[in-house]
Amino acid sequence: HLEPWKLYATVGVLLVIDVLSLMIWQIVDPLHITVEKFVREAPKGDLDVLIQPLLEHCSSxxxxxxxxxxxxxxxxxxxxxxxxxxxxxxxxxxxxxxxxxxxxxxxxxxxxxxxxxxxxxxxxxxxxxxxxxxxxxxxxxxxxxxxxxxxxxxx
CATH class of the missing domain: 1.20.1300 (3 helical TM bundles of succinate and fumarate reductases)
Known part of the structure; x- marks a missing residue:
């Protein structure tokens, strides 16, 4: 016989494991912004402008x-x-x-x-x-x- 409190306790333990693992990740190796640069592009109508595409990632x-x-x-x-x-x-x-x-x-x-x-x-x-x-x-x-x-x- 499986009682409801046992199910809630199991879900609670899994939630605590998730929270602890994410906290350890952020303490040991925190996320920071990295910028990825792509090739500069010239728009078709304007000859004096170059567009520098950038992509920001969250990484560690x-x-x-x-x-x-x-x-x-x-x-x-x-x-x-x-x-x-x-x-x-x-x-x-x-x-x-x-x-x-x-x-x-x-x-x-x-x-x-x-x-x-x-x-x-x-x-x-x-x-x-x-x-x-x-x-x-x-x-x-x-x-x-x-x-x-x-x-x-x-x-």
Whole structure:
């Protein structure tokens, strides 16, 4: 028998781990602004002007290491969710009757995370494309999760 306070405690522990890891990151290796300069461009109509495109990034000295730690931790949590969804797929209890839908939602989020994380890292120099891709992945993931969870209940 799983009591509600145990679920709340588990979520609280995961939240504390997230907050502590982000605090340690900011204390040990704080974020700072880095400016990426691109090739100067001459506008078509004006011969006396050159445009210097700049792109500001928030980064730290060991950014890839910290992102690897965060992505690894979150990946392990997603794997745990996939494992639990797989293990509970044959259980037919009235209290957890939507476990298949929750499993599909976890699979959906996992696949989109595995696609989105590397693509946004590759597209980091193209801010519009990176933002659009990450935003669409988030919206698509939330939409699919809501559809999988709630459409079967509308009958």
């Amino acid at each position: 000295d060991k950014m890839n290491t910290w992102l690897g730690v965060v992505y690894g931790y979150k990946g392990l949590l997603l794997l745990l969710g996939i494992f639990l969804a797989y293990e509970t797929k044959s259980i037919s209890t009235e209290k957890i009757n939507d476990h298949r839908a929750v499993g599909m939602a976890i699979y959906n989020v996992s696949v989109l995370c595995m696609i989105t994380a590397p693509v946004t890292m590759i597209l980091s120099s193209q801010q519009d494309a990176s933002f659009a891709f990450a935003s669409l992945a988030i919206v698509f993931s939330v939409y699919i999760t809501l559809v999988v969870l709630f459409v079967p209940k509308v009958e």
